[in-house]
Amino acid sequence: MFFRTITTPTARLLRPSHSRLPRRTPFSLFPILPSTLTQPFSTTLLRKHGHTTPPKPGEELYVTFVDKSSKPHKFAVSAGENLLDIAQEHDLDMEGACGGSAACSTCHVIVADNAMYERIPEPEDDENDMLDLAFGLTETGCNRSRLGCQVKMSKEIDGLVVKLPSMTRNLQSSDFSKKA
Ligand code: FES
Incomplete structure (x- = not known):
């Protein structure tokens, strides 16, 4: 046999x-x-980060990112877009290591206006947990920290201004990455 x-x-x-x-x-x-x-070969589409839908005329909302060299970048965006996707769409330095699932802190942004901060829906527990690990967390005064991937644009926060922190902490590599 x-x-x-x-x-x-x-x-x-x-x-x-x-x-x-x-x-x-x-x-x-x-x-x-x-x-x-x-059998035919097939693949699963990768989620493409940074893809946003342009706003319809008359429905633009505005957000400004202040980069590490204090340079402002103002964009017209659609309601529902999150800050991570907007930043990546425009090649700003925001890593987004976990892909927007509130499992890192590399999309950390600092909301520059306290009144505007109060208009953003409160962070969920997952976001708060990650913010505790963010480098340069700011919780008081005019500057308040959020995760960019968890902040979605809406009419209530039209005109939002956020600062990008000088550094982010990527715990996936157990490392600090200095952003120039
Ligand atoms: S991209 Fe990881 S928490 Fe926002």
């Missing part, structure tokens, strides 16, 4: 001639394999 799986000339000589079993090709031992090989 063992010899029937071997197809070399030597193996054929060794095959018992009295065997009544039909010849088998090596593939017939793995009936699933040929059909598996004929």
Whole structure:
């Protein structure tokens, strides 16, 4: 029985001639394999970060990011866009290591106006947990920290101004990454 799986000339000589079993090709031992090989190859789309939908005329909301060199970048955006996607769409330096699932603090932003901060829906527990780990967390005065991926633009916060911190802490690499 063992010899029937071997197809070399030597193996054929060794095959018992009295065997009544039909010849088998090596593939017939793995009936699933040929059909598996004929199935089309498919992939799952990666979530593309930084993709935003341009606002319709008359429905623009405005947000300004102040970068690490204190330079403001003002954008017109649609309601519902989060700050991480907006920043990445415009190539600002916001890492977003966890992809916007409130599992890191690399999208840390500092809301520059206390009244505006109060108009943003309160952070969930996950966000608060991550903010505790954020480098340069600010909780008092005019500057209050949030995770950019958890802040969605709305009419209530039209005109929002946020600062990007000088550094972020990426715990996935257990490291500090200095952002120039
Ligand atoms: S991207 Fe990780 S918490 Fe926002």
